[in-house]
Amino acid sequence: MTSDFLPSFPKGPFRFVALDVETANNDRGSICQIGVACVRPDYSIETWMAYIDPQVDRWVFTYLHGISAMTVRGAPAFAEVLPVLREALAGYTVYQHSGFDRSAVSAACHHANLAVPDWEWQDGVQVARRAWPELRNGGHGLASLKRHLGLVFEHHDAGEDARAAAEVVLKAERAQVDKPRYSTVSAARQARHTEDFDLIDDGDDSLEVTTEHVIGCPASTAFEHALSPRALGTTEITQGNLNYSHIYLKNFFEAFPEDAVGGSNRALAAAREITVNWGGSAAVMTDLDGAKRFFRKRGWIRSFFEHNAVEAGDLVLIEETAPYCYRVVAQPRQRPIKASGTT
Structure with missing residues (x-):
């Protein structure tokens, strides 16, 4: 029954x-x-x-x-x-x-x-x-x-x-x-980004979820682009990234769509979000923090680091697989082989 x-x-x-x-x-x-x-x-x-x-x-x-x-x-x-x-x-x-x-x-x-x-x-x-x-x-x-x-x-x-x-x-x-873009987007893009954001408090609100979900990847579009993803760039992971669960996107931040870039806190979230596939069971939807130049939603990043055994000095590749859809791929550097002992 x-x-x-x-x-x-x-x-x-x-x-x-x-x-x-x-x-x-x-x-x-x-x-x-x-x-x-x-x-x-x-x-x-x-x-x-x-x-x-x-x-x-x-x-x-x-x-x-x-x-x-x-x-x-x-x-x-x-x-x-x-x-x-x-x-x-x-x-x-x-x-x-x-x-x-x-x-x-x-x-x-x-x-x-x-x-x-x-x-x-x-x-x-x-x-x-x-x-x-x-x-x-x-x-x-x-x-x-x-x-x-x-x-x-x-x-x-x-x-x-x-x-x-x-x-x-x-x-x-x-x-x-169809709404006008937030003025904070262009301001964030024009600002100089010289701060070191490694020292981010664990209670930083960028660790929280974004305020809304916006357009993701239609299945047909994702399929059409799946065979030819476009590499946006690679970023070297620092110990600060590992400690505070963020990935710098500074070197290729301009490659992301402007309407997915928001201000420095959740109240200034962007009008649209991007979909991030990182190898987990579910994709992540987030906008981008235009001040710190990384993904605003960061709870998944620690799992990404742990799943791929990422260490400081490793590279992470960001690829665009469809409009507003991205893939994050770990690229560990070659590590020296430890000697097993002497004879």
Whole structure:
């Protein structure tokens, strides 16, 4: 019976996912339905939805979403569903439309004595505010955006709302493309970059995730360029790079698109992002820090260094595989062979 309520999760890769939940009552942990919209590299969306038995006696919001105790009879508990989602969403950015969904997942985890998943959450409302600042007074909620953008979905169904949230992000990406570039971009390119950024505090906000995802690599375009990547250049890794998880791009920074270059902090993030393939299970989407001249999002770089056993003095090659798509390749220097002993 449980398997009927818990369908197989779509197989990746995905650009990002959007998640939405419905709850039985005012307790945010009383999740009775979860929907996940998976956005593929070709911009198609596949939606996954499951009912959950919140194991509560009080149902307050049945009038809103139509879900009742009878609807979830035989459905799995949250503790049975979370392992599926924990594995499926690992490495992907998870969009929510407002902060409710993340807090609901956290509350449900606490109720079930489970560790809260360390997903990379982003808020679709903030994305919408940047894309359509003319909408005010609650105008960036799904109901308002449904009218403004002509979206077609059934509100208060987790699967439908998740898909709508994903569509909002995609439409925001297209809207951002046509906007004027930030003045900080040209300023960053004109500034002199003589500082030594090896001494970056571990709490530097450039270690955090970027504020939104923008255009990635369409599957067809990536395929067309895969056979002939364009080398942008190589950079020598310093001990500071290893200590603070960054890769200098100074020698060929001008080769990156200007609209993917932002200012010195997250508040000045660029209008678009690039996709970085580094050999991990999921590509990274980030913009570029125009002041420090490296990838703003850096959490993946430590894993890249460790996976390739990179040492100070090794080279890293940056290649463009498609518009706004890049590959990072380690090129270890030849190391002297240690003598095994004397005779």
